[in-house]
Amino acid sequence: MSDGFRITRLAGVTARLVAHDWPFARDHEAEIAEHWQARRARSPGMFDGTVLLARAWSVADGIARVDLFAARYSSFIAYRDRGRTEAGVVNAFAAIVPGSLDGGVLLGAMGTHTANAGQLYFPCGTPDLDDVRGETVDLAGSAARELAEETGLALPADAATDWVLLAGEGQLAFLRPVRFPETADALCARIEAHRRREAEPELAGIHVARAADGPEATRMPGFVRAYLADAFAV
DSSP states (O other), rough: BBBEEEEEEEEEEEEOOOOOOHHHHOHHHHHHHHHHHHHHOOTTTTOOOEEEEEEEEEEEEEEEEEEEEEEEEHHHHHEEETTOTTTTOOOEEEEEEEEETTEEEEEEEEEEEEEETTEESEEOOOOOOGEETTTTTTTTHHHHHHHHHHHOOOTTTTTTOOOEEEETTTTEEEEEEOOSSOOHHHHHHHHHHHHHSSSSEEEEEEESSSSTTTGGGGSOOOOHHHHHHHHHHH
């Protein structure tokens, strides 16, 4: 355990799309709509699309298996913000953890138009229907897509395929650490050039972590702090 999160190293992750009648979304429509309007007033760029949430998961023989179902983003945000009152439904997502040649770990500062404005995250997003391949949900592809969209970086051809799962606080964070063959300064310059080309960049900036307890730690969600504490301890 680290910072309230259970850490499990994995050889692989498989996910599938299943049908699920979510009682929270069905029984709290008015509350969800009101909450969404309040959140939109603070962050007008938020979009109420379809996201995939987890209703069941397990780990056996180093492989994580996850069942995901489709839900409106507004329902997820209301559920998350009220403290995840329904057991069994969690936010499962995948992310690349970009590491540099000189030992830094890169995090993005979320833009003001996002639901997590100002926080420092690994490039990631809640999986959606673009990640569905038949009955399979491609979490590895989701992580690579988010990395490319937010930073302009593509995975090195020899990138490691192992995962680290952090489970806690209503989240399943499937993190794939990848070491890039460039220094942190070089990677930051590439990401900044990508940001300048974007009409509405997802990230407001980039941060390089070299320790788990730096001055920016208060801007990191729990799973990020827990991962860094474990990674830098090793």
